[in-house]
Amino acid sequence: MxxxxxxxxxxxxxxxxxxxxxxxxxxxxxxxxxxxxxxxxxxxxxxxxxxxxxxxxxxxxPTKEALIDALYDIVFDEILDTVHQALDSEEPGEALELCLRRSGEIMASHRGCLARLWTAARPDGAGDRAPEWWAVMDRMLERAQSAGRVRQDVTVQDVRACLISVRCIVEETVADSPDLWRRHLDLLLAGLRPAAVTQAVG
Amino acid sequence: MxxxxxxxxxxxxxxxxxxxxxxxxxxxxxxxxxxxxxxxxxxxxxxxxxxxxxxxxxxxxPTKEALIDALYDIVFDEILDTVHQALDSEEPGEALELCLRRSGEIMASHRGCLARLWTAARPDGAGDRAPEWWAVMDRMLERAQSAGRVRQDVTVQDVRACLISVRCIVEETVADSPDLWRRHLDLLLAGLRPAAVTQAVG
Amino acid sequence: MxxxxxxxxxxxxxxxxxxxxxxxxxxxxxxxxxxxxxxxxxxxxxxxxxxxxxxxxxxxxPTKEALIDALYDIVFDEILDTVHQALDSEEPGEALELCLRRSGEIMASHRGCLARLWTAARPDGAGDRAPEWWAVMDRMLERAQSAGRVRQDVTVQDVRACLISVRCIVEETVADSPDLWRRHLDLLLAGLRPAAVTQAVG
Amino acid sequence: MxxxxxxxxxxxxxxxxxxxxxxxxxxxxxxxxxxxxxxxxxxxxxxxxxxxxxxxxxxxxPTKEALIDALYDIVFDEILDTVHQALDSEEPGEALELCLRRSGEIMASHRGCLARLWTAARPDGAGDRAPEWWAVMDRMLERAQSAGRVRQDVTVQDVRACLISVRCIVEETVADSPDLWRRHLDLLLAGLRPAAVTQAVG
DNA sequence: GATGAATGAGAGTTCATTCAT
DNA sequence: TATGAATGAACTCTCATTCAT
CATH class of the missing domain: 1.10.10.60 (Homeodomain-like)
Structure with missing residues (x-):
């Protein structure tokens, strides 16, 4: 803030x-x-x-809605800053993962205000920086895939779903199980990785 | 009354x-x-x-809340039935996965009513069958782990988080991208599996 | 009412x-x-x-405005009924005069609620019977002119202005001088009549 | 203060x-x-x-009311000045008529601010020149009656009513029919004149 | 003296809930 | 018993007025 x-x-x-x-x-x-x-x-x-x-x-x-939007924008801006930092400074393969982790941390520090963030209704809301987010995530995903860190069939939509997922887990569990969302994100990240011979094990 | x-x-x-x-x-x-x-x-x-x-x-x-609870119970009962079926009839290794998929389908057919389902507030709601769910999922997870289909460090809490995640993705995306939640669930399931030599690839 | x-x-x-x-x-x-x-x-x-x-x-x-509209409609309907009666039953020459007097009486019995009645904004309000009023007054004026009781250069607009005038005098004076509006209407009616040799007197 | x-x-x-x-x-x-x-x-x-x-x-x-009062006073002063001029300079018979016409012009140039002018509430408002107006109009009416230009039964109250009437017509019609108020005033003036053999015509 | 941010009572309106019919 | 009219606290928002700067 x-x-x-x-x-x-x-x-x-x-x-x-x-x-x-x-x-x-x-x-x-x-x-x-x-x-x-x-x-x-x-x-x-x-x-x-x-x-x-x-x-x-x-x-x-001017409106209750405007106040809520301001709240969203604050969190969103924080996340976008983090995303840019990750894109600029990390080695290509790590950026996506780091950026998801940091986004999670930011959300965890603002629990309760994220209900409609990244909702179907929001990304194309007027005056927000959602297009920017999509663009950066696109690049980041591409790089991670080039580096072989993420499966080729993963799309940005999937990445967005991961973030929605993290937000949701944060909102509903952070009060009682402060670390559960981190475990869940680990799970998601594991799922994103190319699972070499996974099936062979089963 | x-x-x-x-x-x-x-x-x-x-x-x-x-x-x-x-x-x-x-x-x-x-x-x-x-x-x-x-x-x-x-x-x-x-x-x-x-x-x-x-x-x-x-x-x-007696209350709007009670009506909503009844809604939850209906969905919850559907899911519990499915869980029981999966436990009874499937081969041990597949049960958990199948049960998550079916739960997803049920949620997708009741979108808009799930907001507080499996929420921190719910499990100890009056008159619900949550303990039963925990018990069954516990057995199912144990079997899946014994069968080597799920990583040993996964807990029931993680499974619950997966369901919360699916519910959330369903609620927020099913209208625009009816299949996104299935892709997301695949991702989660992949993350649950023991990833043999995953790290080696990176 | x-x-x-x-x-x-x-x-x-x-x-x-x-x-x-x-x-x-x-x-x-x-x-x-x-x-x-x-x-x-x-x-x-x-x-x-x-x-x-x-x-x-x-x-x-459903709205404060709707309540006020209902008030207007009540008075307007009363007046319209009276206008129709006057048109049907009186001898042609008297109808207009009588109808103005009766409209005045009705307004006087509803003072304080007439502020926007017959206002520029109202006559074409949705769902009201204003067009009907214009039509009837048109006929009534024509007859009165044919009968030689009203000057030929008077238009329905002038008649409407007379009613606005009466309403206004009622609203602002009826509490203190309950009869002033009647004197004023007499004056208006005198002004409407063809003034044969009026100027000759002066 | x-x-x-x-x-x-x-x-x-x-x-x-x-x-x-x-x-x-x-x-x-x-x-x-x-x-x-x-x-x-x-x-x-x-x-x-x-x-x-x-x-x-x-x-x-000090108050919104005070601002509005100041507005009224401005218009009122303009009118009073005009009234004095008419009384001083015109031939006795014409003064009243001229004064009403000029008052109308002044009101027409200040439409929208006259709502409560000459209202029952106003004449005894603090600090205004209403008594002066009454006095001058009294004299003017008397002269007009002496000159045979105005009926003997007309009172100053009637004259005031004429002005209220003009104000009202101005306010409600000047935007759409800029000349209607002049026609209405003509009608009022005709009504004020002694109508010699008017009835004979009917 | 001027500014405009702050005030807060009160506006119109909604809605979960009760109760007369 | 079912109905839907009534309830009234609570809501979002406005605006004449005050006061710190």
Missing amino acids: SSEQARPEDGERPLRRDAAENRERLLRAAFDLFAEQGPEVGVNDIARRAGVGPGTLYRRF | SSEQARPEDGERPLRRDAAENRERLLRAAFDLFAEQGPEVGVNDIARRAGVGPGTLYRRF | SSEQARPEDGERPLRRDAAENRERLLRAAFDLFAEQGPEVGVNDIARRAGVGPGTLYRRF | SSEQARPEDGERPLRRDAAENRERLLRAAFDLFAEQGPEVGVNDIARRAGVGPGTLYRRF
């Missing part, structure tokens, strides 16, 4: 700071309450938790 | 039949509407679709 | 009666409160005055 | 000029927006249109 908005350009007016603080508080409160109580939390509750009036919330976010 | 329903006392009065029919209609309407419009559907809409008044709905189900 | 809706067809179900009563109460409460406090009254106030919950109001009228 | 504005104390500081300019801008913006969007416009919209913050608006006008 740190590097999220309004890169403080040189001359920042003092008033802006309060507003930005309130925005931060609202997002934090929303994260917390969604995690605690699910997606039905009322905007007034969020405002109260943030220590502001409902009017202030609506000054920052 | 005393003797609610079901227990078919010896001489079943015709009135009882109407009641049962209403119950069926309500459940069917609920299934349809949840699948069509998601989990926000109102009880009045369900009642209207079922062709009864809201009062009748509340005579059959 | 008497002959307003749901002509009680032969077999009337008993439940309907309560609903109809509530509808009546709501309309009456709305009439009263609009008259007392102007068009800003809240729907909850109206519901409270009617002795019902806000939900009941919204069962009868 | 002590020395609000206006009273131009001898040495007018430059700061004062800004304030006056803001006041003007706000009034102009309010006129425009009320004309464009009706009486529901919010104060923030007015401030934005005027190019100032809402705080500034509240420095000039």
Whole structure:
């Protein structure tokens, strides 16, 4: 939630700071309450938790939906940054795996707010960076396949399904079994790898 | 609110039949509407679709929550039946895989109603057969491992995670990509298998 | 507000009666409160005055606007009935005058709810009987002119303006000077008549 | 809230000029927006249109009501000036008629802001010049009657009703039929004149 | 003095649930 | 018993007004 908005350009007016603080508080409160109580939390509750009036919330976010979108964008941006880092810095074969693991970590740190993230409805939502994600994942998958680390028949859709899967496991199990999602991701990663002589064993 | 329903006392009065029919209609309407419009559907809409008044709905189900629970139980029962069949009739090694596939099919035929199924909140829900499921899956996993079809480090928790995963993929993708969940399940199954010399390939 | 809706067809179900009563109460409460406090009254106030919950109001009228429309329609229907009566039964020359006077009386009995009646926005509102009004007034004006009771240069638009005028005077003065609108209407009617040698006098 | 504005104390500081300019801008913006969007416009919209913050608006006008009152006063003052001119300069018989016509023109140039002008609520509003208006109109009516241009039974209340009528027609029709209010006023004026042998014609 | 962010009571509306018929 | 009208707390959102900057 740190590097999220309004890169403080040189001359920042003092008033802006309060507003930005309130925005931060609202997002934090929303994260917390969604995690605690699910997606039905009322905007007034969020405002109260943030220590502001409902009017202030609506000054920052014209709609409850807009607030939720902002939450999504924060997580999505974090993930995209991570994906780019992985693509740039890792050796080709490892990038995909690393990127899935890191995405999982990010989701685990924002549980409760991911319900509709990467949903059928979202990827082509207006103004978001979903196309970018698809493009980068495409490259990453291609490389991993070239390096022989991932089966040739795997598509980006499958990779996306893996992420949906991880998100879902995080949401539903992280509270009780904080590590289960990691085991599950290991399983998925194992499934992605070319299984040399797997059948021979059986 | 005393003797609610079901227990078919010896001489079943015709009135009882109407009641049962209403119950069926309500459940069917609920299934349809949840699948069509998601989990926000109102009880009045369900009642209207079922062709009864809201009062009748509340005579059959004391709460919206109770209606949804009944939905879950139906799906859960279907799955449990399938699990039992798989355990009884298949050769030990195949049972687990088959049972996951069949569970997937059942879920795919009831999409939109599964949101909270197998959720952290559910297993200790009142009146459900979750313990039974755990027990059977335990045996099935053990056999599959004995037969060398599943890695030794896999736990029932992991199997449950696989099912959560399948449910989630079904819910979010079946409308647009009706087969994606099957590909995903293949991936999971591949991940479950002992990957003989997988690492050697990398 | 008497002959307003749901002509009680032969077999009337008993439940309907309560609903109809509530509808009546709501309309009456709305009439009263609009008259007392102007068009800003809240729907909850109206519901409270009617002795019902806000939900009941919204069962009868899907929107505040719809409630207000119903109010308008009631007055409009009363007026239209009167207009038809005047057209049918009076001698041609008198009909227009009589009809304006009666319309005035009806408005005076519903002051406070007429704000937007016959407004530029209304006459072509969906589902209302405005075209009918225009047609009848057209005939009535023509007859009055044929009978030499109204100047030849008067148009239906002018007649409509007279009614707007009466409504306005009613709304703003009937509370303090209950008869002023009648004097004003007399003045308007005098202005409508062919003023034989009026100028000669001056 | 002590020395609000206006009273131009001898040495007018430059700061004062800004304030006056803001006041003007706000009034102009309010006129425009009320004309464009009706009486529901919010104060923030007015401030934005005027190019100032809402705080500034509240420095000039302690209340939305006060801003609207100021609008009324402007129109009212214009009209009063016109009335005085008519009384002073015209031949006695023509003054009343001319004054009504001019008042109509002024209203037509300020449509959308007249809703409550000359309303029952207004004449005893704080700080307005209503008594003055009554006095002048009284004299003007008396003269017109003495000159035989207006019927003897007409009262100042009737004249006021004529003005309310004109205002109302202006407000509701000037956008679509810019001349209708003039025709209506002609009708009213005809009705005010002694109708010598009118009835004989019928 | 001007700004515009914050306020918060209250608006219109919904919906799970109850109850008179 | 089934009905559907009634309920009313709670929801999202607005806007006249205040106040820190």
